[in-house]
Structure formats: structure tokens, C-alpha cells
Amino acid sequence: MADDPKFVKPAEAAEVPTNGPEPWISLVLLAGMALLPLWDIVSRLVGTLRIPGSSAVVQHLTLMIAFAGGALAARAGKLLTLSTTSFLPGWFRAYASPLAAAAGTAVCGVLAVSSTALVQADRVGGEILTMGIPIWTIELVLPLGYAAIAACIAWLASPSWRGRAVAASGLLVPILLAYVPALQTDMVRNAGIVVLLVATVSGLPLFACLGGLALILFWGAGVPLASVPAETYRLAANPMLPAIPLFTLAGHVLSAGGACRRLVRVFGALVGWMPGGLAIVTTVVFAFFASFTGASGVTILSLGGLLYPVLRKSKYPEGFAVGLMTATGSIGLLFPPSLPVILYGVRSLTIINGVPYVAPIDELFIAGLIPGLFLVGLVSLWGVRQARRAGVEAQAFDAREAWAAMREAVWELVIPVAILIGYFGGFTTLVEIAAITLVWAVIAECWIYGDLDWRKDLLHVTADGAALVGGVLLILGAALGFTNFLVDARAPEWLAGFVKLHVTSKIVFLLLLNVFMLIVGSIIEIYSAILVVVPLLAPMGAAFGIHPVHLGIIFLANLELGYLMPPVGLNLLLSSYRFNRPMAQVAKDTFPFLLIMTAGVLLITYVPWMSLGLLHLLRGTP
Numbered sequence: 001m002a003d004d005p006k007f008v009k010p011a012e013a014a015e016v017p018t019n020g021p022e023p024w025i026s027l028v029l030l031a032g033m034a035l036l037p038l039w040d041i042v043s044r045l046v047g048t049l050r051i052p053g054s055s056a057v058v059q060h061l062t063l064m065i066a067f068a069g070g071a072l073a074a075r076a077g078k079l080l081t082l083s084t085t086s087f088l089p090g091w092f093r094a095y096a097s098p099l100a101a102a103a104g105t106a107v108c109g110v111l112a113v114s115s116t117a118l119v120q121a122d123r124v125g126g127e128i129l130t131m132g133i134p135i136w137t138i139e140l141v142l143p144l145g146y147a148a149i150a151a152c153i154a155w156l157a158s159p160s161w162r163g164r165a166v167a168a169s170g171l172l173v174p175i176l177l178a179y180v181p182a183l184q185t186d187m188v189r190n191a192g193i194v195v196l197l198v199a200t201v202s203g204l205p206l207f208a209c210l211g212g213l214a215l216i217l218f219w220g221a222g223v224p225l226a227s228v229p230a231e232t233y234r235l236a237a238n239p240m241l242p243a244i245p246l247f248t249l250a251g252h253v254l255s256a257g258g259a260c261r262r263l264v265r266v267f268g269a270l271v272g273w274m275p276g277g278l279a280i281v282t283t284v285v286f287a288f289f290a291s292f293t294g295a296s297g298v299t300i301l302s303l304g305g306l307l308y309p310v311l312r313k314s315k316y317p318e319g320f321a322v323g324l325m326t327a328t329g330s331i332g333l334l335f336p337p338s339l340p341v342i343l344y345g346v347r348s349l350t351i352i353n354g355v356p357y358v359a360p361i362d363e364l365f366i367a368g369l370i371p372g373l374f375l376v377g378l379v380s381l382w383g384v385r386q387a388r389r390a391g392v393e394a395q396a397f398d399a400r401e402a403w404a405a406m407r408e409a410v411w412e413l414v415i416p417v418a419i420l421i422g423y424f425g426g427f428t429t430l431v432e433i434a435a436i437t438l439v440w441a442v443i444a445e446c447w448i449y450g451d452l453d454w455r456k457d458l459l460h461v462t463a464d465g466a467a468l469v470g471g472v473l474l475i476l477g478a479a480l481g482f483t484n485f486l487v488d489a490r491a492p493e494w495l496a497g498f499v500k501l502h503v504t505s506k507i508v509f510l511l512l513l514n515v516f517m518l519i520v521g522s523i524i525e526i527y528s529a530i531l532v533v534v535p536l537l538a539p540m541g542a543a544f545g546i547h548p549v550h551l552g553i554i555f556l557a558n559l560e561l562g563y564l565m566p567p568v569g570l571n572l573l574l575s576s577y578r579f580n581r582p583m584a585q586v587a588k589d590t591f592p593f594l595l596i597m598t599a600g601v602l603l604i605t606y607v608p609w610m611s612l613g614l615l616h617l618l619r620g621t622p
Contacts, residue, residue, distance in 0.1 A: 037058060059242060078467050336365045547612060
């Protein structure tokens with residue numbers, strides 16, 4: 001299938017290069033992001049000297065890892081794009097790729113130039129971060145990073161120098177904007193928007209689409225273009241954001257090590273004696289890893305090869321095995337420390353009764369426990385039914401094997417326990433527990449188990465995790481600029497009022513929301529959907545009196561379903577690649593799970609107690 005010209009290898013399967021400076025820069029940055037919070041914990045416990053402004057330093061390191069990882073993702077061709085590119089005709093792709101790349105280099109070029117204005121302004125201002133470090137020296141990562149990404153986009157656009165020249169022609173745009181003011185007309189603005197949208201369908205990275213739209217809209221309104229990179233710099237102002245790269249890298253370390261094999265053994269020993277026990281094991285293990293990797297596709301790619309032959313050997317039908325792993329590839333989306341949940345909390349600002357409100361991340365995690373377990377239970381029950389129909393025999397329970405498996409995997413089993421106790425118990429911040437998780441995972445996989453060679457493997461794992469993080473954070477920075485324009489134009493309030501005027505029933509609104517989010521989730525990857533849609537959706541939910549935390553669970557659960565929606569659901573693409581099956585066949589295998597999980601998501605949507613009951617119980621509220 002890999003030789004089929006119609007088959008497009010998904011970006012998640014691409015190899016991240018480890019040559020060049022970016023992997024080493026990412027490794028150093030992530031090490032600093034992990035060690036500084038650990039030092040804060042130690043100094044708080046024993047009263048030693050604290051590093052002044054360490055939290056601000058970690059937040060600014062997040063900004064730097066965004067561009068180091070973004071450059072890595074650009075070099076590997078892993079910048080996140082719409083799934084629709086896989087359906088473009090082969091003859092069209094040869095032309096579409098350089099043209100989309102030209103749009104990408106144009107956007108990056110304008111962002112690089114406008115970033116220099118931001119750097120110069122803050123250099124004159126002389127603001128200091130901490131310990132005498134000027135803010136403007138950190139901001140230099142913006143123009144340098146955008147320039148590096150533009151170069152990578154142009155180079156990868158085509159194997160021919162002609163195609164690369166077409167891609168690089170986009171760098172003429174910032175020159176034209178600077179020296180031809182007569183271009184600032186409505187016609188040029190509208191034409192630019194059309195070009196960007198066509199380029200996005202043709203493979204333009206999503207961060208360039210959002211950043212380009214923000215640039216065009218601000219330019220058309222006569223606002224300085226430095227406003228867009230200024231919003232990207234705001235990444236460094238969010239104290240929760242460093243948890244995203246730390247948890248992401250921890251998940252990559254666990255996946256690259258032997259954690260998959262050990263946890264399969266543990267859960268197999270504990271529940272393998274039940275009818276359909278192996279299907280339950282698959283669901284639970286996939287949920288565990290999806291919670292760490294943020295449903296990025298790592299679970300299907302890394303666990304698929306391990307569990308597929310085991311399921312087939314146990315006489316599970318081939319279609320059921322593929323459908324099960326496709327459906328469970330994102331089933332842990334609501335469990336701690338899920339990155340989409342953290343990102344939703346970061347982007348969920350809305351106004352309730354005139355008061356700004358952000359859905360607390362800890363409340364989102366608590367609210368997601370029952371819905372998440374409910375979805376896991378539904379899929380597990382279907383697995384039990386199918387196992388009985390196929391005549392799959394359950395293995396006898398062996399207490400010695402269960403104990404031995406748990407002893408072997410004890411260093412990995414304590415990780416979720418540590419997260420629950422440390423963060424939800426109020427002993428650590430989210431960033432601190434993320435740093436502990438990362439360091440713990442590295443020590444376990446490199447030195448306790450020895451599955452990874454820290455001198456050879458850790459750089460590759462770091463590069464892979466940094467590329468994913470960079471792709472996500474670049475989108476976040478661009479989305480901040482785009483949504484800032486929408487907020488200035490009062491678009492969320494207008495949209496909320498429009499919906500409230502034409503949709504009078506809360507039930508109808510929730511039903512429309514379900515349909516809308518399924519469509520969004522099947523076309524746009526989850527991080528982009530959160531960053532773009534949440535600021536527009538939150539005011540509408542508030543207008544209909546939907547609890548912001550419940551709205552968040554509805555939103556994320558529906559996006560989880562979007563991974564399974566034909567024709568372009570991400571999990572379908574990944575399973576098609578991983579199991580070497582036509583995507584139409586994978587969609588057919590997954591369809592029963594899609595129906596089951598749709599029923600579950602509808603219950604989660606219309607029964608608020610599933611999301612809010614545990615939260616009210618723990619908070620002591622009615």
C-alpha cells in the first residue's frame with residue numbers, strides 16, 4: 001500500500017531529523033524546563049536558595065521550544081495541515097505543493113519582518129525578564145524562528161529547483177507590502193484571503209493559514225502587523241502552558257521505551273481472565289497512552305504493532321482488531337494529563353454575567369473522569385460481546401503472574417498515581433508535576449529498565465516530541481492573533497446573539513453543536529479546533545446557560561469522535577497506514593465503535609450530571 005500513489009503517509013509517521021542544531025537546542029530547552037520546576041520544589045521543601053523568576057524563565061523557554069520544535073516539524077514535513085490534502089488528485093499535488101509553500105513562505109516572511117519591529121520596540125523599552133536578561137533577547141526567537149521555518153517550507157516544497165523557486169517567491173510579499181502601499185485595498189485583501197484558503201486545502205500548514213488571515217485582517221484594518229507576533233509572544237505569559245511540552249515528551253519517552261509491553265502484561269494478567277479480557281486490555285492500555293500523547297496518533301503507531309498480532313493470535317477477527325485499535329486511539333482524551341484538556345482550559349475565556357471566566361484545568365480533569373470511564377466501559381462491553389461471538393477463550397487468572405507483572409511495571413504504574421496525588425492534592429502545580437513526570441519517565445526508561453540509551457535514543461525521542469509540540473504551539477500563537485482580531489471586532493458576541501436569536505431551544509443548540517463538532521473534528525486536527533473554535537463557542541454556551549466545564553467535556557468528547565469520522569478522520573488515516581488496509585475498509589471496521597461512542601457522547605451531552613456530578617460532590621456544591 002505504501003507504493004500506491006494515491007496513498008499519503010500521515011505526517012505523524014514521518015521521521016524527524018536528528019542532525020542539525022534544532023534537536024540539541026530542543027533537548028537543552030526541555031531539560032531546563034524540567035529541572036527549574038524541580039529546583040523550585042526542592043527549595044520550597046528544604047528552604048534553599050530559590051532562582052528568581054524561574055517560573056517566568058520556564059514560560060519563555062516554552063516560547064523558544066515552540067520555534068525550535070516548529071523548525072524541526074518543518075524540516076520533517078510534520079507541520080499540521082488539513083486532512084483534505086490526502087484526497088487531492090495526484091497530478092494536482094505536483095502544482096499544489098509549491099503554490100501552498102509559496103503562501104507559507106509569504107506568511108512566515110511577513111511574520112519575521114513584523115517580529116523585528118516588536119523586538120526593536122522592546123529593545124528601546126529596556127524591559128528585563130530576570131537576572132538582567134533583556135526581554136528583547138528572548139523575542140529574537142520570533143524573527144529567527146519564522147525565517148528558519150520559511151526556509152524549510154521552501155526547500156521541501158519540491159525536489160526540483162524550479163518548484164523551490166516558486167515556493168521561495170512568497171518572500172517577495174513582505175517587500176511588496178513595505179514598498180507598495182497602493183496594494184492596501186479591499187480587493188487585494190479579499191484576494192489574499194481566497195488564496196490562503198485555497199492554499200490551506202492544498203497543504204498550507206494551519207499555523208500559516210491562521211497567521212496569514214490575522215495578518216491580512218489587521219493589514220486591511222490599518223493596524224500594525226507587529227500585533228500578530230505580539231500575540232504569539234503572549235505564549236510566554238501563560239503559566240500553565242509549559243505543562244504541554246513536558247507531558248508530551250514524557251508520553252513519547254514512555255512509548256519509545258518498554259512501557260507499552262509492560263503495561264500490556266499488567267492489564268492482561270489482571271483482566272485477561274474475563275470474557276473479552278484482551279479487548280478490555282487493549283482499550284485500557286490505549287486510553288493510558290492517549291492521555292499522555294494527547295491523541296496525537298502515537299498510540300496507534302506505537303501500540304498497534306504490539307497488540308494486533310496478540311489479538312489475532314487469540315482468535316479475534318481481523319476487522320474487529322483493527323476497528324478496536326482505531327477507535328481506542330483517542331479514547332483517553334479526557335483523562336489526566338491530556339494535553340487537549342489543558343489547551344481547552346487555556347483557551348476557554350468567556351464572560352458570564354459580566355465577569356471573565358476560564359474553565360479551571362483541574363475541574364475539567366475531574367469532570368472528564370466519569371465520561372471518560374463511561375466511553376471506555378462501552379467499548380470494553382462491545383469487546384466482550386464480540387469475543388463471545390468469536391469463541392475467544394479467556395485465560396485463567398494467575399496471581400503469581402499478576403504480581404510479577406505489577407512488580408516489573410511499578411515505576412510506570414506510579415506515574416498516574418503521582419499526578420493525581422501531586423496535582424489534585426494541591427502539593428504541586430501542573431507544571432511541576434509535569435516536570436516530575438518527565439524526569440521520572442526518563443530515569444525509568446533509560447536507567448531502571450534500560451530500554452532507551454540516553455546517549456543515542458533520548459535525542460531522537462526529544463526531537464520527535466519537540467516537533468509535535470512545536471507544531472501545536474505555532475498554531476496556538478497564530479490563533480491568538482486571529483482570535484484577537486475577532487474579539488476586537490466583537491465577533492463572538494455577535495455570533496452568540498445570532499445563534500440565540502435563531503435557535504431558541506437549548507436541546508436544539510446542543511444537537512447542532514454535536515453535529516458541528518463532528519464535522520470540525522473530522523477535518524481539523526484537535527489542537528487547531530480547540531484554538532480556533534473555543535473562543536467562538538464559549539460565549540454561545542454561556543448564552544444558553546451551559547456550565548463552562550460541561551461545555552468543555554461536550555466539546556472534547558465530540559472531537560474524540562471526529563477522529564473516527566470518514567472520510568478524513570485522523571485515526572482512520574493512521575490505521576490505514578499502520579495495518580496496511582484500505583481506508584474504506586478501516587472505516588467499515590470502525591463503524592460499530594463509532595455508533596457506540598456516538599451514543600455515549602450523546603448521553604454525556606444531555607446528562608450534565610455525568611460531567612458535573614463528581615465535581616459537585618468533591619466541591620460540596622449542589
